[in-house]
Amino acid sequence: MTRKRAYRAALSAALISALLFAAACGGGSKGGAGGEGSGAAGDRVEISFLSLITTNLTEEFWDKWIADFEKKNPDIKVKRIQAPSLEGLNDNYAKTLLASGDFPDVLSNISYQDFAKAGALMEIPIDDDIKKIKDYESLLLDGKLYTLQAYLQPHTQIFYNKDLFAKAGIDKLPRTWDELEAAAEKLKQAGITPMLTAGDWMTTLTFSILTGPEIFGKNPNWYADKNAGKVSYQDENWREVASRYQQFAAKGYFNKGALSIGYEQVEQEFLNGNGAMYPMGSWFTAAYEAADPDFEAGVFAAPTLDGKKTYMSGSRGTSFAVSNTTDQPEAALRFAKYLVLDPDFHKAFAASDGMFSGLADPINNEFTPLQQEIADLLEEAGTMSGYETQRAGDFPVNGLGNQLAKVGQGLLLEGSDVNKELAGLDDYWGKNK
Structure with a gap:
């Protein structure tokens, strides 16, 4: 999927x-x-x-x-x-x-x-x-x-617990990174875990979902440009979104001990109402419907820096x-x-x-209400680009997913170096091109 x-x-x-x-x-x-x-x-x-x-x-x-x-x-x-x-x-x-x-x-x-x-x-x-x-x-x-x-499977969206958003006084869905951090701070102050993630490939997904719209939404040919030597992981846009992801973690907006749990556990945490936001692919809508939790979930597109346009990335x-x-x-x-x-x-x-x-x-x-919200996001975006290990003008080098997981996990840790992590991605690409 x-x-x-x-x-x-x-x-x-x-x-x-x-x-x-x-x-x-x-x-x-x-x-x-x-x-x-x-x-x-x-x-x-x-x-x-x-x-x-x-x-x-x-x-x-x-x-x-x-x-x-x-x-x-x-x-x-x-x-x-x-x-x-x-x-x-x-x-x-x-x-x-x-x-x-x-x-x-x-x-x-x-x-x-x-x-x-x-x-x-x-x-x-x-x-x-x-x-x-x-x-x-x-x-x-x-x-x-x-x-x-x-089939189309959008990935770059964030599911959220409408009850917990209301409890924290959040009445506007985030479109920019500033707005996402402001919502996370309100949730944290209300004693609510703002966002859930986990280890292994889940960290790849979370890191890619939160950075993808700014990079691949605005340049759906990024991997082709990377192979042509036109772009780098150390470009300003990558440094900015990776830094925002790192700061999000440093401020305690992710669940504690995230790297010690897996996909099924973190999904259950969200379904149990133990976190307000859950970055995940559209397949979660089926799991949500089957679980029938006691809260209503909604979904919004992952943010960009300026919030001017909705971007969606994912797979076919x-x-x-x-x-x-x-x-x-x-x-x-x-x-x-x-x-x-x-x-x-x-x-x-x-x-x-x-x-x-x-x-x-x-x-x-027939769409469920949550699936209809994603369908509306797709229509608003108008198209869906590749990202992560998906084709974006060209395929990325082999093994990139594992490297993205390492970077995503590394940036969750205190004292991590954004420039070093991104330079490592460029180095890996060069050695495996």
Whole structure:
């Protein structure tokens, strides 16, 4: 959920080397994408699927919809597998499976650009089905399509507890960093924890959400410019927002002991009413609806320095790709297309993970009030840029997510050096470009 849901970094150079080696060795016993197809008419073929398991996308969810696919496609059986632990992305497990010769036929939530460069993914023909995906051209790598992503998942928003805001006397939602800090101070004075975050990839997300609008909202091509040497993490805009993030922490506006807890714990803290603000992707709307807490939540866009415009950054939702070593390419592609184009699944999948339809002719479930607020923010922003480990004109270097986590965590600590942390990002980029 990009988890994203995309909050473990893209593969490191070492992993890419392993991928290239495994792909060069044929990835196991399966035939290439140009193989026999899905068997003789009437035969039932089996394909494997690496699913993404999260608090929203449960095993039961996938099994229900796999059964629906099999009912609609009785000639195909889908064997679902999953990573042994929740890591955000399926990259590490997929890399292990590729190296062992057990690479799945269809994969979800991987850094598709890295696996495609390693020759592990099938090129998907651009037909009339693909053209139903809005702006599918933005998914192309060197003019070729290796992933299906037909959902929109905004990240750079801050959920808030309306009751706690009212208790602290906050009657205006923050649009600037100054206003965000003023609201946080009112909350702190009222004995309320202003903002919640956690360790691991959660810190990457929090740091990126709070800095993203100023950087990537105002320059959606930032990563391309970075690769071209036009911008730096030590530029004034980065120093300013990173410093504001550091000061926010230094003033005690984050929860104590944040780095010692994880994603599920911090989410529960917000649902229990133990914090007023919670920077999180749109998938939280589904968790909020399921939990049915005893307070009303709202949402606002993460601030910029001047507050003049609303910016939204995020991902195109969960990615689906087909293995280049599958010996059932037709069946695998049919299942991958089902995961983005089937009207029933598309609606249910978007609703289950707080996403919005990314089809040219959108298929959306009825929005909850909280989802409608995000839809309104998207309409106000007018567009959604990449950021963090997402494409922003170009892809960032491999492993950037881990580096962003280190910086985000470092700046939460007393006595941290903003210039040193940002210089470290430039240094890492240069070594891994």
